[in-house]
Amino acid sequence: MTLDTQDPIHEDRTWSDAQWTARVIKNEDDDGWAVAMYLDGESEPALVGPWTMGRDKKNPKPLDTAAFNTLVKTAREVIRRSEQQRHAELNKNVTVTVAGRRIHVALAIVPDEDGATATLCARDELDEELARVPVPPTFKLGVQSAQAWVEANFERPR
Structure with a gap:
């Protein structure tokens, strides 16, 4: 959902600044209301949550500055956590000790619509790169692998 204007909107059911838009919408699952937070340029909301009923118990409570600021903060946190989770899914690392040397091994997966790629990298205690090899994106990095x-002198795993 993008707005074609840079001007802020401060309406009862729509509130925006240069980066975020909050829209109060009818909750399709029940008689209540929900609020959807859109980051400018994104078609899907970053956050959808319940919204408070107004005094008449029929219509939604109007948006205001304080509510909008809280929603922006919450939506940013949702995005940050999602990015952290995605990073953790795509980047794994372990430290192993082989022949008395501590070696940090990292797996980095790069997603791609045409086919993901992955790289396995080893670094010593001084952060000097010892080896870097391509591996299948399905490679499972663990202490044993x-x-x-x-121990195989960084020969490309099969």
Whole structure:
């Protein structure tokens, strides 16, 4: 949902600034209301949550500055957590000790519509790169697989 204007909107059911738009919408699941928070340029809301009924118990409570600021803060947190989760899914690392050396092994997966790629990298205690090899994006990095890779002199895993 994008707005074609940079001017802020401060209406009962729509509130926006240069980056975010809040829209109070009818909750399709019941008789209540919901609020959807859109980041400028995005078609899907970053956050959808219940919205308070007004005094007449029929219509939604109007948006205001305080509510909008709270919604923006919450939506930013949702996005941040989602990004952290995605990063954790795509980047794994373990530290193993082989022949008395501590070696940090990292797997980085790069998603792509045409096919994801992945790289396995080893670094020593001084953060010097020891090896870097491509691996299938399905490669499972764990202590055992990292140790086996190091013990095999960083030969590309199969």
